[in-house]
Amino acid sequence: MGKIEWAMWANEQALASGLILLTGGIVAVAGQFRGWQFAAYAIAAGAFVCLLEYPRSKRAKGTSVERTGQYCFTVCVKSFGPLTRNYYVRAFLHAALCVPGGFVLATVLGCVCLGIASLIYLAAAIRGEHWEPILPRKKEIRQPGGSVANPPQNPPPRPPPEMRRKRVDDVEGAAYDNPIPVSD
Template sequence: LLYRVVAVLVFVIEYPRGKRAKGRTTERKFQHPFTRFVNRIGFLGRNYFVRFLFHLILCAPLCFILATIMGGLCLFVTSMIYLVAAFKGEQWSPVGLEEKPVEDNKKELKSFRQPKKPPPRAPPQGIEDNHI
Protein backbone atom coordinates (compact mmCIF):
# COMPACT_ATOMS: atom_id res chain seq x y z
CA LEU A 1 0.00 0.00 0.00
CA LEU A 2 2.84 2.39 0.81
CA TYR A 3 4.43 1.83 -2.61
CA ARG A 4 1.17 2.71 -4.34
CA VAL A 5 0.83 5.96 -2.39
CA VAL A 6 4.43 6.85 -3.19
CA ALA A 7 3.89 5.96 -6.87
CA VAL A 8 0.93 8.34 -7.04
CA LEU A 9 3.00 11.06 -5.37
CA VAL A 10 5.83 10.58 -7.88
CA PHE A 11 3.30 10.76 -10.73
CA VAL A 12 1.75 13.97 -9.39
CA ILE A 13 5.17 15.62 -9.07
CA GLU A 14 6.61 14.38 -12.36
CA TYR A 15 3.61 14.70 -14.70
CA PRO A 16 3.51 18.48 -15.15
CA ARG A 17 5.96 19.75 -17.72
CA GLY A 18 8.27 22.54 -16.67
CA LYS A 19 8.80 25.66 -18.72
CA ARG A 20 11.80 25.61 -21.03
CA ALA A 21 14.42 28.31 -20.77
CA LYS A 22 14.01 29.15 -24.45
CA GLY A 23 11.37 28.26 -26.93
CA ARG A 24 7.76 27.30 -26.52
CA THR A 25 6.53 24.73 -24.06
CA THR A 26 3.26 22.93 -24.65
CA GLU A 27 1.21 21.73 -21.74
CA ARG A 28 0.36 18.07 -21.36
CA LYS A 29 -3.27 17.08 -21.38
CA PHE A 30 -4.84 17.51 -17.90
CA GLN A 31 -1.60 18.99 -16.55
CA HIS A 32 -3.09 22.13 -15.03
CA PRO A 33 -4.24 20.74 -11.62
CA PHE A 34 -0.93 18.96 -11.10
CA THR A 35 0.97 22.11 -12.06
CA ARG A 36 -0.98 24.09 -9.48
CA PHE A 37 -0.18 21.48 -6.79
CA VAL A 38 3.56 21.46 -7.55
CA ASN A 39 3.58 25.25 -7.70
CA ARG A 40 1.86 25.49 -4.28
CA ILE A 41 4.36 23.28 -2.50
CA GLY A 42 6.89 25.92 -3.50
CA PHE A 43 10.56 25.22 -2.86
CA LEU A 44 9.96 21.48 -2.37
CA GLY A 45 8.44 21.16 -5.83
CA ARG A 46 10.69 23.50 -7.77
CA ASN A 47 14.17 22.71 -6.48
CA TYR A 48 15.96 19.86 -8.23
CA PHE A 49 18.15 19.09 -5.19
CA VAL A 50 14.97 18.28 -3.25
CA ARG A 51 13.73 16.11 -6.12
CA PHE A 52 17.13 14.38 -6.23
CA LEU A 53 16.90 13.47 -2.53
CA PHE A 54 13.25 12.44 -2.85
CA HIS A 55 13.95 10.00 -5.69
CA LEU A 56 17.14 8.71 -4.08
CA ILE A 57 15.32 7.94 -0.80
CA LEU A 58 12.53 6.21 -2.73
CA CYS A 59 14.88 4.06 -4.79
CA ALA A 60 16.77 2.62 -1.80
CA PRO A 61 14.11 0.16 -0.54
CA LEU A 62 13.06 -0.74 -4.08
CA CYS A 63 16.54 -1.94 -5.00
CA PHE A 64 16.45 -4.64 -2.27
CA ILE A 65 13.28 -6.37 -3.51
CA LEU A 66 13.72 -8.48 -6.63
CA ALA A 67 10.26 -7.66 -8.01
CA THR A 68 10.85 -3.90 -7.84
CA ILE A 69 14.55 -3.66 -8.71
CA MET A 70 13.94 -2.23 -12.20
CA GLY A 71 11.71 0.50 -10.80
CA GLY A 72 14.36 1.23 -8.18
CA LEU A 73 17.05 1.53 -10.83
CA CYS A 74 14.84 3.85 -12.86
CA LEU A 75 14.35 6.08 -9.82
CA PHE A 76 18.11 6.01 -9.18
CA VAL A 77 18.84 7.16 -12.74
CA THR A 78 16.17 9.83 -12.39
CA SER A 79 17.75 11.07 -9.18
CA MET A 80 21.17 11.29 -10.87
CA ILE A 81 19.66 13.31 -13.73
CA TYR A 82 18.13 15.69 -11.20
CA LEU A 83 21.48 15.99 -9.41
CA VAL A 84 23.22 17.01 -12.64
CA ALA A 85 20.44 19.49 -13.45
CA ALA A 86 20.65 20.96 -9.94
CA PHE A 87 24.41 21.50 -10.27
CA LYS A 88 23.78 23.29 -13.56
CA GLY A 89 21.44 25.68 -11.73
CA GLU A 90 18.19 24.54 -13.29
CA GLN A 91 14.87 24.53 -11.51
CA TRP A 92 11.28 23.68 -12.38
CA SER A 93 9.00 26.53 -13.42
CA PRO A 94 5.27 26.19 -14.09
CA VAL A 95 3.68 26.23 -17.54
CA GLY A 96 0.20 27.54 -18.14
CA LEU A 97 -0.31 29.41 -14.87
CA GLU A 98 0.68 32.80 -16.19
CA GLU A 99 -2.13 35.18 -17.03
CA LYS A 100 -2.51 35.91 -20.72
CA PRO A 101 -3.07 39.54 -21.68
CA VAL A 102 -6.60 40.42 -22.74
CA GLU A 103 -5.33 41.66 -26.13
CA ASP A 104 -4.06 38.19 -27.10
CA ASN A 105 -7.39 36.57 -26.32
CA LYS A 106 -9.22 38.76 -28.86
CA LYS A 107 -7.28 37.84 -31.97
CA GLU A 108 -9.41 38.20 -35.06
CA LEU A 109 -9.45 35.41 -37.55
CA LYS A 110 -8.82 36.54 -41.08
CA SER A 111 -10.82 34.70 -43.66
CA PHE A 112 -9.09 33.77 -46.86
CA ARG A 113 -10.70 34.12 -50.26
CA GLN A 114 -11.15 31.05 -52.37
CA PRO A 115 -8.61 30.66 -55.14
CA LYS A 116 -9.84 31.54 -58.61
CA LYS A 117 -7.42 29.28 -60.46
CA PRO A 118 -6.80 25.62 -59.70
CA PRO A 119 -3.30 24.67 -58.56
CA PRO A 120 -0.86 23.64 -61.27
CA ARG A 121 -0.77 19.93 -61.95
CA ALA A 122 1.73 17.77 -63.78
CA PRO A 123 0.50 16.26 -67.05
CA PRO A 124 -0.67 12.65 -66.71
CA GLN A 125 1.94 9.97 -67.38
CA GLY A 126 1.64 7.82 -70.51
CA ILE A 127 -0.48 10.22 -72.54
CA GLU A 128 1.43 11.75 -75.40
CA ASP A 129 0.80 15.30 -76.31
CA ASN A 130 -0.61 15.10 -79.89
CA HIS A 131 -1.68 18.32 -81.44
CA ILE A 132 -4.21 17.97 -84.23
Protein backbone atom coordinates in the same frame (compact mmCIF):
# COMPACT_ATOMS: atom_id res chain seq x y z
CA MET B 1 24.67 23.26 -30.83
CA GLY B 2 22.04 24.08 -28.22
CA LYS B 3 22.28 23.69 -24.49
CA ILE B 4 20.80 20.44 -23.16
CA GLU B 5 17.99 20.85 -20.66
CA TRP B 6 18.61 17.98 -18.26
CA ALA B 7 15.44 18.53 -16.28
CA MET B 8 13.30 17.57 -19.26
CA TRP B 9 15.04 14.18 -19.45
CA ALA B 10 14.85 13.71 -15.70
CA ASN B 11 11.12 14.43 -15.70
CA GLU B 12 10.39 11.78 -18.32
CA GLN B 13 12.67 9.27 -16.59
CA ALA B 14 11.12 9.90 -13.18
CA LEU B 15 7.55 9.65 -14.48
CA ALA B 16 8.31 6.35 -16.21
CA SER B 17 10.10 5.01 -13.14
CA GLY B 18 7.16 6.01 -10.93
CA LEU B 19 4.83 4.02 -13.17
CA ILE B 20 7.21 1.04 -13.15
CA LEU B 21 7.54 1.23 -9.36
CA LEU B 22 3.76 1.42 -8.97
CA THR B 23 3.20 -1.55 -11.29
CA GLY B 24 5.88 -3.67 -9.61
CA GLY B 25 4.43 -2.87 -6.21
CA ILE B 26 0.95 -3.93 -7.30
CA VAL B 27 2.31 -7.21 -8.67
CA ALA B 28 4.28 -7.94 -5.48
CA VAL B 29 1.38 -7.14 -3.14
CA ALA B 30 -1.12 -9.11 -5.22
CA GLY B 31 1.27 -12.09 -5.37
CA GLN B 32 2.05 -11.88 -1.63
CA PHE B 33 5.80 -11.88 -2.34
CA ARG B 34 8.18 -12.20 0.57
CA GLY B 35 8.64 -8.65 1.88
CA TRP B 36 5.38 -7.47 0.36
CA GLN B 37 5.32 -4.63 2.90
CA PHE B 38 8.14 -3.01 0.93
CA ALA B 39 6.01 -3.47 -2.18
CA ALA B 40 3.11 -1.69 -0.48
CA TYR B 41 5.53 1.16 0.20
CA ALA B 42 6.52 1.06 -3.49
CA ILE B 43 2.88 1.56 -4.49
CA ALA B 44 2.64 4.70 -2.36
CA ALA B 45 6.06 5.96 -3.51
CA GLY B 46 5.24 5.28 -7.17
CA ALA B 47 1.93 7.14 -6.92
CA PHE B 48 3.65 10.08 -5.20
CA VAL B 49 6.38 10.24 -7.86
CA CYS B 50 3.80 10.12 -10.66
CA LEU B 51 1.81 12.97 -9.11
CA LEU B 52 4.95 15.03 -8.56
CA GLU B 53 6.39 14.45 -12.02
CA TYR B 54 3.25 14.62 -14.17
CA PRO B 55 3.34 18.40 -14.73
CA ARG B 56 6.10 19.35 -17.13
CA SER B 57 8.32 22.34 -16.54
CA LYS B 58 8.49 25.34 -18.84
CA ARG B 59 11.51 25.08 -21.11
CA ALA B 60 14.07 27.85 -21.36
CA LYS B 61 13.39 28.27 -25.09
CA GLY B 62 9.68 28.68 -24.44
CA THR B 63 8.59 25.78 -26.67
CA SER B 64 6.94 23.87 -23.84
CA VAL B 65 4.04 21.56 -24.50
CA GLU B 66 2.01 20.69 -21.46
CA ARG B 67 0.58 17.25 -20.84
CA THR B 68 -3.15 16.65 -21.07
CA GLY B 69 -4.85 17.65 -17.83
CA GLN B 70 -1.64 18.98 -16.34
CA TYR B 71 -3.08 22.24 -15.00
CA CYS B 72 -4.55 20.91 -11.73
CA PHE B 73 -1.33 19.03 -10.93
CA THR B 74 0.69 22.13 -11.80
CA VAL B 75 -1.27 24.17 -9.23
CA CYS B 76 -0.65 21.52 -6.55
CA VAL B 77 3.08 21.24 -7.29
CA LYS B 78 3.43 25.03 -7.50
CA SER B 79 1.78 25.47 -4.09
CA PHE B 80 4.69 23.71 -2.33
CA GLY B 81 7.06 26.43 -3.53
CA PRO B 82 10.80 25.81 -3.25
CA LEU B 83 10.37 22.21 -2.10
CA THR B 84 9.13 21.18 -5.54
CA ARG B 85 10.79 23.91 -7.61
CA ASN B 86 14.36 23.08 -6.56
CA TYR B 87 15.95 20.16 -8.41
CA TYR B 88 18.40 19.43 -5.58
CA VAL B 89 15.39 18.62 -3.40
CA ARG B 90 13.90 16.40 -6.10
CA ALA B 91 17.21 14.59 -6.64
CA PHE B 92 17.60 13.73 -2.96
CA LEU B 93 13.89 12.92 -2.57
CA HIS B 94 13.97 10.45 -5.45
CA ALA B 95 17.21 8.92 -4.16
CA ALA B 96 15.60 8.38 -0.73
CA LEU B 97 12.36 7.01 -2.21
CA CYS B 98 14.10 4.41 -4.36
CA VAL B 99 16.02 2.66 -1.55
CA PRO B 100 13.23 0.67 0.23
CA GLY B 101 11.84 -0.68 -3.04
CA GLY B 102 15.12 -2.43 -3.78
CA PHE B 103 14.33 -5.22 -1.30
CA VAL B 104 11.63 -6.82 -3.48
CA LEU B 105 12.40 -8.27 -6.90
CA ALA B 106 9.23 -6.87 -8.52
CA THR B 107 10.17 -3.28 -7.63
CA VAL B 108 13.93 -3.36 -8.31
CA LEU B 109 13.59 -2.10 -11.90
CA GLY B 110 11.51 0.88 -10.76
CA CYS B 111 14.07 1.67 -8.05
CA VAL B 112 16.98 1.57 -10.49
CA CYS B 113 15.13 3.85 -12.92
CA LEU B 114 14.25 6.26 -10.11
CA GLY B 115 17.89 6.30 -9.02
CA ILE B 116 18.92 7.22 -12.58
CA ALA B 117 16.31 9.99 -12.60
CA SER B 118 17.75 11.22 -9.32
CA LEU B 119 21.21 11.47 -10.89
CA ILE B 120 19.83 13.34 -13.90
CA TYR B 121 18.02 15.79 -11.59
CA LEU B 122 21.27 16.31 -9.74
CA ALA B 123 22.98 17.16 -13.04
CA ALA B 124 20.15 19.60 -13.84
CA ALA B 125 20.47 21.23 -10.42
CA ILE B 126 24.24 21.63 -10.79
CA ARG B 127 23.67 23.38 -14.12
CA GLY B 128 21.29 25.84 -12.45
CA GLU B 129 17.95 24.61 -13.79
CA HIS B 130 14.75 24.85 -11.77
CA TRP B 131 11.09 23.97 -12.21
CA GLU B 132 8.85 26.63 -13.79
CA PRO B 133 5.11 26.00 -14.15
CA ILE B 134 3.41 26.14 -17.53
CA LEU B 135 0.39 28.36 -16.98
CA PRO B 136 -2.25 28.98 -19.63
CA ARG B 137 -1.89 32.18 -21.63
CA LYS B 138 -4.75 34.44 -22.54
CA LYS B 139 -5.69 33.90 -26.15
CA GLU B 140 -5.68 36.91 -28.42
CA ILE B 141 -9.00 37.56 -30.10
CA ARG B 142 -8.39 38.44 -33.72
CA GLN B 143 -10.84 40.56 -35.59
CA PRO B 144 -11.88 38.91 -38.87
CA GLY B 145 -10.69 40.88 -41.86
CA GLY B 146 -8.38 43.05 -39.80
CA SER B 147 -5.27 41.87 -41.61
CA VAL B 148 -6.59 42.48 -45.14
CA ALA B 149 -6.71 46.19 -46.03
CA ASN B 150 -8.26 45.86 -49.48
CA PRO B 151 -9.83 42.57 -50.42
CA PRO B 152 -9.00 41.28 -53.92
CA GLN B 153 -11.25 42.53 -56.70
CA ASN B 154 -10.57 39.80 -59.26
CA PRO B 155 -11.62 36.19 -58.86
CA PRO B 156 -8.81 33.62 -58.79
CA PRO B 157 -6.56 32.84 -60.58
CA ARG B 158 -5.10 36.32 -60.34
CA PRO B 159 -2.22 37.41 -62.56
CA PRO B 160 0.89 38.88 -60.90
CA PRO B 161 0.63 42.61 -60.10
CA GLU B 162 2.82 43.73 -63.03
CA MET B 163 0.60 41.89 -65.55
CA ARG B 164 -2.71 43.29 -64.32
CA ARG B 165 -4.56 45.91 -66.29
CA LYS B 166 -4.87 49.28 -64.64
CA ARG B 167 -8.39 50.38 -63.86
CA VAL B 168 -9.47 53.80 -65.02
CA ASP B 169 -10.29 54.74 -61.41
CA ASP B 170 -6.73 53.96 -60.27
CA VAL B 171 -5.00 56.07 -62.94
CA GLU B 172 -5.07 59.75 -62.07
CA GLY B 173 -5.93 62.17 -64.86
CA ALA B 174 -5.22 59.70 -67.63
CA ALA B 175 -7.77 59.14 -70.28
CA TYR B 176 -7.92 56.31 -72.72
CA ASP B 177 -6.40 57.20 -76.06
CA ASN B 178 -7.78 55.17 -78.93
CA PRO B 179 -4.98 54.60 -81.46
CA ILE B 180 -7.46 53.93 -84.25
CA PRO B 181 -9.18 57.01 -85.47
CA VAL B 182 -12.91 56.82 -85.62
CA SER B 183 -14.30 57.69 -89.01
CA ASP B 184 -17.61 59.42 -89.32
